[in-house]
Amino acid sequence: MTEEKLRVDTQKTEITMWSEKKITDFRSHFLSWYDLEKRTLPWRENNDPYRIWVSEIMLQQTRVDTVIPYYLNFMKLFPTTADLAAAEEDTLLKVWEGLGYYSRVRNLQKAAIQIMNEFSGEMPTNPEDIATLKGIGPYTTGAISSMAFQLPVPAVDGNVMRVVSRLFEISEDIAKPASRKTFEAIMNQIIDPYKPGDFNQAMMDLGSSTCTPTTPTCNLCPINEFCQAFEAGTMTQYPVKSKKKKAKPVYYAGLLIQNERGEFLIEKRPAEGLLANMWTFPLLPEELLTVGTGLKIGKLNDKLPETIETQVLNNLSVESRQRYQIEPIWLKKPFGEVVHLFSHLKWFITSYYGKMSSEMLTEAPENCLWVHPSDFENYTFPGPQQKMWKSYLTKFEK
DNA sequence: AAAACGGGGCT
């Protein structure tokens, strides 16, 4: 049989595809290895599309070890699509707290409602319909199609691009969205048509166990005899990935304001954008500080002058003071700085503590609430706010 | 095509 060629539509990359015999051989080796070595994971207990779906959403950009406890808790609270569709958003957010990418859980519920309304409560069984569900893109469509319904649809994620780029020495930049097409084309050729779900999962297990990003353990790899990069000794040159831009710094003054009942002021973030609908201690962005007197929140370094108390307050704009009813007398000098890195932003929060006097115990501003620390567990706080609170406890309650 | 969108672990 002649060697088939697969031409990939890039400038320099031409991939020599394997013969049918080699492909069959490869699948056989690979799936035997998977049968033997596959990890036992909660979402591998059966082929329930709902269980697979939830796990795949949680696993987006998130490690297996991180996901497991969240997954078990989630399945206990929402065992079916109907339970998920009927849940309160605040409850869902709290269950997701700490996992990140919170739009995932909002979209998960939107899709659950879609399934209840448009698909009689059952996950649709063909890729085209699956792909119409909120939060389900090309990767997850492939994962659900192959694992739950044994359809030969590739599920191309970071693992697959890494493994395939080494198998065939593909030099396409995996950071570019367009590259996914190349890897899908290759996966379409090598995926096992009889066990596509196992094949896709074998790629993932391989990517996390031996074909790792920096130091792959090729001598332990079950398919090293098929690997071009291994043969050529070029494993560490793949995958090719362009650098990401670094996170942009953003500065805030964070306010821990306590009333005489011991409650703290917290604020609900807007329904759109970063950390949507989550609760934070009030954050004053740079724009709400008056610049020009030489002081800027966040650019304050650790060598703060003792007179910072009045200086900071003089620098709060009228708008900020009115919004949070802050008067100079309440705020002490900053007690700490929190640094929190997101994928695209770096927050610097200079934290202040202030106490309110009884005559100032007025209603909380719009979207704000007075909440006692013993009740914090009922609100969803993102990472930076957890850090602020921890820093406060360390400083004042030790 | 690029940016927005979290958080934690590893080197």
Next chain:
DNA sequence: AGCCCAGTTTT
């Protein structure tokens, strides 16, 4: 400090 991870949606 930088890179990585079982990505999708919006711009």
